[in-house]
Amino acid sequence: MTTSAAVPLGPEGAITEGGTVTDRLVEANRAYAASFTDPGMDARPVQRVAVVACMDARLDLHAALGLRLGDCHTIRNAGGVVTDDVIRSLTISQRALGTRSVVLIHHTGCGMQAITEDFRHDLEMEVGQRPSWAVESFKDVDQDVRQSMQRVRTSPFLLHTDDVRGFVFDVKTGLITEVDPA
Numbered sequence: 026m027t028t029s030a031a032v033p034l035g036p037e038g039a040i041t042e043g044g045t046v047t048d049r050l051v052e053a054n055r056a057y058a059a060s061f062t063d064p065g066m067d068a069r070p071v072q073r074v075a076v077v078a079c080m081d082a083r084l085d086l087h088a089a090l091g092l093r094l095g096d097c098h099t100i101r102n103a104g105g106v107v108t109d110d111v112i113r114s115l116t117i118s119q120r121a122l123g124t125r126s127v128v129l130i131h132h133t134g135c136g137m138q139a140i141t142e143d144f145r146h147d148l149e150m151e152v153g154q155r156p157s158w159a160v161e162s163f164k165d166v167d168q169d170v171r172q173s174m175q176r177v178r179t180s181p182f183l184l185h186t187d188d189v190r191g192f193v194f195d196v197k198t199g200l201i202t203e204v205d206p207a
């Protein structure tokens with residue numbers, strides 16, 4: 026295990042030596058909770074928006090989009106791919122929790138561009154079982170955003186598909202660029 030500098034320091038500025046990364050997260054939570062006040066919100070996102078994004082560690086969604094606590098639903102996975110499970114979350118987000126808009130965020134330098142569908146084959150060779158899921162790797166990030174927008178727009182389960190927009194986040198500049206759906 027490497028030590029992480031990204032974990033906030035505890036109240037005395039100390040990080041427990043020798044603990045695992047999870048131990049440090051738990052310690053950071055103690056400091057967080059010490060100054061936490063209940064914002065008194067209900068579960069419905071204030072901005073009525075769901076953001077689907079890649080899990081990439083360089084993408085701080087709330088900071089990059091000016092979102093605050095309680096503003097949005099955040100749905101993340103490898104690539105920010107619109108899988109059946111993302112549709113499941115979006116369906117619940119819209120039908121049970123009142124969101125209307127969907128924002129898709131992919132990014133430059135995504136790890137999904139470095140692997141291929143051979144990943145599944147190699148996995149099967151290694152463990153003797155073929156995964157039920159597709160890898161959903163891609164070469165062209167703009168095209169992948171377009172496909173993701175299309176999957177959201179054509180889902181029969183969603184109530185609102187009129188405000189679906191897709192963007193690519195540049196990990197070098199922090200800027201997002203909108204992808205033309207056409």
Ligand SMILES: [Zn+2]
Nearest residue numbers: 079081135136
């Ligand atoms: Zn990524």
